[in-house]
Amino acid sequence: MLNLLQEAGPTLQVAGFLDHSFVNGEGFRSVVFLSGCNHHCPGCHNLSMQSFNYGDTLSSKDVFEKIKKNAPLINGVTFSGGDPFEQSERLVPLLENIKSLGLTIWFYTGYTYDQLLENESFSQLLPYIDVLVDGRFEEAYKTDTKKYIGSSNQRILKLLDGSIQEELCF
Known part of the structure; x- marks a missing residue:
């Protein structure tokens, strides 16, 4: 594991950061x-x-330092965007360090789980992810009644070691 407190690690193009959120995944979370x-x-x-x-x-x-500062207060970190998988090759050190803090990781993506498995660069992230919200936002299926998703075609998948354990409903 690359210690991000000692080394800078790869760069990321960050559109925004929320220290605390209740709406971007279950629990109190930071959002990248x-x-x-x-x-x-x-x-x-x-x-x-x-x-x-x-x-x-x-x-x-x-x-990581922003996340670590929030660690005593948060349950986990959510990655959204954009699509975080577009920067997948640069994310592994950050995800490893987040996991070392005992935090859960949620990812929002327009890709389906099967599409992620087919891409070696994308699939390397799956073992670090606890919950994956997959599928493109589809305006025709827009929903305001389901928690944590924007359209009813999207799924909330609980992962363990990169494999689907169950589909969650909130």
């Missing part, structure tokens, strides 16, 4: 919004974050 998305879903509520250049270039260490 990563830039870049190739899905271009009509009706996307984070349209500006689709750009791979939006936001600030930060070291993994800087992001």
